[in-house]
Amino acid sequence: MANILVIAEMAPDGKVRKSTHSAITFARNAGGTFSILVLGQGAKAAAAEITGYGAQKVLVCDDAYLANPIVERFAPTVAAVAKNGFDVIAVTASSFGKDLAPRVAAKLGAGYAPDISGVKDEGGKLVYRRPVFAGNAYGNCTLNTAVQVVSARQSEFSAAEPSGGSSPIEDVALAAKDAAAERVEFVGLDAAKSERPDLGEARVIVSGGRALKEKFAEVLDPLANMLGAAVGASRAACDAGYAPAELQVGQTGRVVAPRLYFAIGISGAIQHLAGMKGSKTIVAINKDPDAPIFQVADYGLVADLFNAVPELVTELKKATA
Amino acid sequence: MKILVPLKRVADPDNANKVKVNAGKIETTGLEWKPNPFDEYAVETALRLTENGANPKARLGEVVVVTFGPKETESTLRQALATGADKAIRIDATDDQLDGDVVARALKALVEKEKPDVVLAGKQAVDGDSNQVGQLLAEYLGWPQATFAGSIKSEDDKSLLVGREVDGGTINVRVGLPAVVSVDLRIVAPTSVSSKHSPAHKYPEGVRFAALMAIMAAKKKPLTEMKLADLVSDAALKITYTGFELPPARKAGIKVASVPELVEKLKSEAKVL
Numbered sequence: 001m002a003n004i005l006v007i008a009e010m011a012p013d014g015k016v017r018k019s020t021h022s023a024i025t026f027a028r029n030a031g032g033t034f035s036i037l038v039l040g041q042g043a044k045a046a047a048a049e050i051t052g053y054g055a056q057k058v059l060v061c062d063d064a065y066l067a068n069p070i071v072e073r074f075a076p077t078v079a080a081v082a083k084n085g086f087d088v089i090a091v092t093a094s095s096f097g098k099d100l101a102p103r104v105a106a107k108l109g110a111g112y113a114p115d116i117s118g119v120k121d122e123g124g125k126l127v128y129r130r131p132v133f134a135g136n137a138y139g140n141c142t143l144n145t146a147v148q149v150v151s152a153r154q155s156e157f158s159a160a161e162p163s164g165g166s167s168p169i170e171d172v173a174l175a176a177k178d179a180a181a182e183r184v185e186f187v188g189l190d191a192a193k194s195e196r197p198d199l200g201e202a203r204v205i206v207s208g209g210r211a212l213k214e215k216f217a218e219v220l221d222p223l224a225n226m227l228g229a230a231v232g233a234s235r236a237a238c239d240a241g242y243a244p245a246e247l248q249v250g251q252t253g254r255v256v257a258p259r260l261y262f263a264i265g266i267s268g269a270i271q272h273l274a275g276m277k278g279s280k281t282i283v284a285i286n287k288d289p290d291a292p293i294f295q296v297a298d299y300g301l302v303a304d305l306f307n308a309v310p311e312l313v314t315e316l317k318k319a320t321a
Numbered sequence: 322m323k324i325l326v327p328l329k330r331v332a333d334p335d336n337a338n339k340v341k342v343n344a345g346k347i348e349t350t351g352l353e354w355k356p357n358p359f360d361e362y363a364v365e366t367a368l369r370l371t372e373n374g375a376n377p378k379a380r381l382g383e384v385v386v387v388t389f390g391p392k393e394t395e396s397t398l399r400q401a402l403a404t405g406a407d408k409a410i411r412i413d414a415t416d417d418q419l420d421g422d423v424v425a426r427a428l429k430a431l432v433e434k435e436k437p438d439v440v441l442a443g444k445q446a447v448d449g450d451s452n453q454v455g456q457l458l459a460e461y462l463g464w465p466q467a468t469f470a471g472s473i474k475s476e477d478d479k480s481l482l483v484g485r486e487v488d489g490g491t492i493n494v495r496v497g498l499p500a501v502v503s504v505d506l507r508i509v510a511p512t513s514v515s516s517k518h519s520p521a522h523k524y525p526e527g528v529r530f531a532a533l534m535a536i537m538a539a540k541k542k543p544l545t546e547m548k549l550a551d552l553v554s555d556a557a558l559k560i561t562y563t564g565f566e567l568p569p570a571r572k573a574g575i576k577v578a579s580v581p582e583l584v585e586k587l588k589s590e591a592k593v594l
Binding site for chain 2: 069070071072075094095096098099101102103105106107110111112113114115127130131132133134135136137138139140141142143144145178179180181182183184185186187188189190191192198199200204235238239245246251252254259260270271277280281282283289294295296297298299300301302303308311312315316318319320
């Protein structure tokens, strides 16, 4: 049975990111025992949020050195803690997790299974399932090292719910600093400011393509507001400047799997499908009846989106009144 | 500035929905090979950093491209040479000898021989989608890393100001050289890359194509071969794939005729409203 170390990710507001709950679900699914390591400035306060998830311990490294997400600063401490008897080091495959995990694996001489979508214990050996070829195939893999590192895809491991109990909190020391970290200076974060839910956590996503042109927000915002949805975008819409880059869903951008996904004016390039094919219900609205998006849509509507979306808002109001 | 760019050939990503699985293995016969798109972006970025965009024929730095594979992968290298790279290295290996970790360890040994200022890599190959070699290499070298770069400004070739595209925004970091940078797709937007040679050049969107003359000339550029064993003494792989399968097919969808019908289906059939 594996002893798993889950790496929590902190948000700039000093809380543990919700995405961390997917790595906790991975740990539960893998079986065995797990502890959670929270690193960052203010980690001690944040740790209190996650003592009710069944971890043996919540380990805390609270240090101003870890104020910003510079992985060269995080990796030495993660690796040092990992050496205290952990078999698997798990992080959610957010941009932070994907940045950090290989660096930790290299430090530990561990094998790394990136962006996994499932885990199974087969006769004491963990078998990881992961999407390849933009989600057009799945590979089952095992790691040939005693210590293993994984990143878990947020859209495939649902957020863990509290399980009760209260894990003891224990401080861990900051490990010796890496020389490489001295050559990285954090200049700043240009954060997208939005009142909407995060794409990775939203139950409903309304995504738009290039066909929306300059009316991207004008057309989609009322629908998103109505549904309490996050707004996403295709690569083409981002490249053309109709939507900001951080809204992009796809191989570049975010991988999402909401309960309900609207693809509006999106043709359905492989690049985009890779990011949303796991959604439970997919609705496509496009005026081209041959658009590839209709091949993955549960409900397709061939229509001019500039008429159909406002009508949809009106009909939804009626239906949910 | 000297830049090393690792390249991988992948099955044509535009045909990725035609991926076939045969007896638990990915069927590669009949697939057309193309350079990994993110690696092509890395080559373009490297060229932009080592030229004046207004006069790209005059090379103001050196770009070395490297790939791992059998003899036929030299065509991937020749393509990069034709677009402007200066020198190429093929590390002879077969796919079953390679995983991301072996590649990173071999690149470490190669970096120690070639001594580039920057390793510029694609953020991931679109076949394995692993997103790991740049980070592994950086750690093995003890270098800083800047992953998912959407913009790079070279500051007098001593440091790079990198805009990293992360969940929810952009993180700007300054990395002192030498460093490993992995690029995302917006790095090939017209003004994403700048340097002292070319502070404000506006490039066409995307990667450059090779002119016929350049394709001919590329045949004379240096391309050397090395053995994997020359670079790594421990050839053990860290990951083993036991099988591949296609994703479960989605239930065939339906077309609805009107918006009211769509809303009705979402409410009473899919029950998502």
